[in-house]
Amino acid sequence: MARKEKFTNAPVLFVKQGIQFIHKCKKPSQKEYLQLVRAVGIGFLMMGVVGYLIKLIHIPIRYLIV
Template structure:
């Protein structure tokens, strides 16, 4: 009987914690949203630059090896 209680307690606790989380959530302000969009944009740009530089370095190396 104790095992059955453990199996049913986990989903119930998960749902309770999920409800608490959703109640604490709020819509971001415009300032927060713009800040987030900037951070994501800078991250995309930086990853693109890094990827381009890596590819730029690998192309000549690949042709030297082959």
């Protein structure tokens, strides 16, 4: 019987925790938003540079092997 109660309480607990989480969330200020956008932009730029460098190294090696 205790096992059945555990399964029926799990969805209820999940919904309650979800509602609590939503109530704790807040809209970021403009300063926080710009900081986040800047961080994401730098991350995209860094990943692009790393991918470009790997491609530059990979092309000559591929032609040496083949």
